[in-house]
Amino acid sequence: MKYLLIPLFCIASVVNISAQTVHFYSGAKIPDYDSMSFRMFEQDSTSLYAIRYDKKDYFLDIYEKELLKNEAHIKVPLPPKDSIQYSFENLFVFKDNFSVFYSYFDEKNLCKKLEMLNFKRNGEKIGAAKLIDTSGGKNARKAGSFSILNSKAAKEFLSYGYKTVKDSTYININHFDYTGTKTRTQNISLGKDPGYEVYSAFDDKWDLYRLTRSRLRNKNVKWNVIVYSPSSNTPQIIELKQLSKDTISLSGRGMSYVDDHDQINLLLPYTTPSSDKNAVGAYIVQIDTKSYKLVKEVAIPFKTGSSGDSDNADNDDFSLSSCIPMQIITTANNGLRIVFESRLRTTTTYYGIKLQNEFDIGDIITVDVDSNYVAKQINRIKKKQHTNEEKFQFTGYAPLTYKGKSYFLYNELPRNLQCPPDEMKKVNSSKTDETVVIYATIDSGKVQRNILINKPPKSDTDAIFPGSVFRDKNKRQVIYLLRKKETDMYLTKIFIE
DSSP states (O other), rough: OOOOOOOOEEEEEEEEEEEEEEEEEEEEEEETGGGGGEEEEEEESSSSEEEEOOSOOOOEEEETTTTTOEEEEEOOOOOOOEEEEEEEEEEEEOOSEEEEEEEEETTTTTTTEEEEEETTTOOOEEEEEEEEEEOSSSSSTTHHHHHHHHTTTTEEEEEEEEEEEEEEHHHHHHHHEETTEEEEEEEEEEEEEOOOEEEEEEOOOOOEEEEEOOOOOSSOOOEEEEEOOTSSSEEEEEOOOOHHHHHHHEOOEEEEOOOOOSSEEEEEEEEEEEGGBBBBBEEEEEEEETTTTTTEEEESSSSOOOOTTTOOTOOOOOBBTEEEEEEEEEEEEEEEEEEEEEEEEEEEEEEEEEEEEEEEEEEEEEEOOOOSSSSEEEEOOOEEEEEEEEGGGGGGGGEETTTTTTEEEEOOOGGGSSOOOOOOBBBGGGGGGOOOOEEEEEEEEEEEEEEOOOOOOTOOOOOEEEEEEEEEETTEEEEEEEEEEEEEEEEEEEEEO
8 A cells, every 4th residue: 555645735824822922834735625524533642643535435644743744645445335324433543553443324234334444554454344333223314323432441442332122221332352352242221211311421431421310391300410331230320419409401512521530520501490591500510430429519600790701791692502512621720611602503494495504603601610610700702603504614613722721713804803892793604715713812801802814805715624623632732623725725733832
């Protein structure tokens, strides 16, 4: 297998932010981007690993981190299948080889199949594709999905899935060694009343935490976190007393993180009967990942005792249907910064016929919380983007954190930087070519906006894809994402020194 080395295209610039310098650097060009999917999946200390694929071909691209030079372009030789709905599932990177996981729906046998293919770093295939798991269904949509997890500590990988046998529901966990040989299977019963799942998350050991409520109605509701572990066939049930006794309703849009004390934190916006359409705070439940004991439940109201802290955040910003938690950042003195973004999806119809999905991607809200879980400051960064599915990738923001300070990078109309927030124009799909890349940060309670990547007026597109952001796991002040310049796509690094 020969490597296809892609020429390097470099664009670099710097912007000063509060005595810090923000750099951006564009490296390798991504060929055939419009006709293939591209996603960064893995990294080590020196390289980034990306999968690029279409309906018939898969490629593994390797980029070195320093100059974003393409080091290898390897075709992954998938076996031919008389099937539909190929889907790339995961990539494991080892010292001497790679493992690729993909799934497809087998129309003949009416089941979705998960397969594994190993190959050397030079692209040479190791053996044949290996069937790992199946999930039955009448069609591709009903066949379910797979969660493939790499348990490095146990030197194995896991395949999570749900299955129903005689009206009973089980979590099915298959354990495999790295050759793809199944070593054991767990069928953990969810019980007769598994509850309605509001949110679920994994911790660092791949224990599954399911936040559930006993029924959909609001009378006598019981809330639990049920923990399912690859190391035990018996689930741990943790009763949430505050949720069960208070009249609090949670949004299904949550986030989770494991802190320095080995506690998993599940965070979801909540509302109350008096304000049932707007989020009025954030609910956090902490669970010790070693003992599976409840550490703390806390409801954080979005109130600071000062009317001026919110920078005019309004009901649209806190609408329960669009207030989406995006980040949880540790700040000084064991505090937290919770970042929300207003995201609302709508459907355009004409005489009852669905034409397209449209999206309002709005303001960024930051809520700073002290170590006692009291909100101390709430700020809004005004940002209005309206788009269709074709231009959705230009919306949202890319986060960058350095020394406890947050920077938000996104595409904005340059004229908006000179306007008061209420006079800013909305960035819609037709205005994408007019935007520049900016950063926004909050300093002393005030929003500061500056241009990071500028372009001449009336020139073609020069914009980032915020949703493609990939954080460097060794350097918090470094992110990677895709940048479109005119008609070409480039892998780009943004970092602070």
